[in-house]
Amino acid sequence: GAGVSQSPSNKVTEKGKDVELRCDPISGHTALYWYRQSLGQGLEFLIYFQGNSAPDKSGLPSDRFSAERTGGSVSTLTIQRTQQEDSAVYLCASSFGTANEQFFGPGTRLTVL
Amino acid sequence: QKEVEQNSGPLSVPEGAIASLNCTYSDRGSQSFFWYRQYSGKSPELIMFIYSNGDKEDGRFTAQLNKASQYVSLLIRDSQPSDSATYLCAVKGGRQAGTALIFGKGTTLSVSS
Numbered sequence: 001g002a003g004v005s006q007s008p009s010n011k012v013t014e015k016g017k018d019v020e021l022r023c024d025p026i027s028g029h030t031a032l033y034w035y036r037q038s039l040g041q042g043l044e045f046l047i048y049f050q051g052n053s054a055p056d057k058s059g060l061p062s063d064r065f066s067a068e069r070t071g072g073s074v075s076t077l078t079i080q081r082t083q084q085e086d087s088a089v090y091l092c093a094s095s096f097g098t099a100n101e102q103f104f105g106p107g108t109r110l111t112v113l
Numbered sequence: 114q115k116e117v118e119q120n121s122g123p124l125s126v127p128e129g130a131i132a133s134l135n136c137t138y139s140d141r142g143s144q145s146f147f148w149y150r151q152y153s154g155k156s157p158e159l160i161m162f163i164y165s166n167g168d169k170e171d172g173r174f175t176a177q178l179n180k181a182s183q184y185v186s187l188l189i190r191d192s193q194p195s196d197s198a199t200y201l202c203a204v205k206g207g208r209q210a211g212t213a214l215i216f217g218k219g220t221t222l223s224v225s226s
Binding site for chain 1: 145147149155156157158159162201212213214215216217218
């Protein structure tokens with residue numbers, strides 16, 4: 001079956017603009033995670049959704065970051081008033097339940113000028 | 114103290130040799146351990162996961178876990194140039210039980226033909 005898909009693959013924006021990144025998880029996967037990977041840094045957890053439970057937002061770096069997951073499937077990560085330090089690859093992963101292996105999408109490369 | 118530590122490398126091995134990649138973690142309550150491979154410009158790809166002490170083999174790959182020493186390793190037998198990539202160790206459980214993966218920064222492996 002299809003893997004995790006993300007769009008857009010690349011996004012260039014100006015400082016101060018808002019951006020939306022989309023993730024479509026593997027069909028049937030109940031858990032969805034957002035991570036980001038900055039140049040020279042490891043993967044950093046941002047937020048996690050499991051079913052209809054309240055999301056774990058503990059990794060979000062500031063209140064400019066938010067995410068939602070509609071209908072238990074597609075998720076959108078929104079970054080408001082983007083800053084240059086937001087430039088990174090944003091990766092989405094999904095798993096069949098929280099105890100299982102996570103599979104990553106191809107990522108969205110965000111560049112804030 | 115970093116939660117998951119890996120030697121950044123590069124680790125250079127000749128084709129056909131065994132590559133040994135190591136990882137230590139700080140949270141003794143960690144439950145699940147994963148190895149991901151990441152080619153340059155690509156997203157992480159799951160190679161192995163291990164939950165119990167001992168060895169787990171899958172083809173040319175063997176994951177080894179020693180919870181008492183808080184140590185997990187990945188052995189790649191008969192290394193091929195196509196194995197050249199960054200290998201990410203990830204840990205789940207403990208203080209963040211059931212949620213995100215905590216990643217090391219990765220070890221770069223270079224296999225020369």
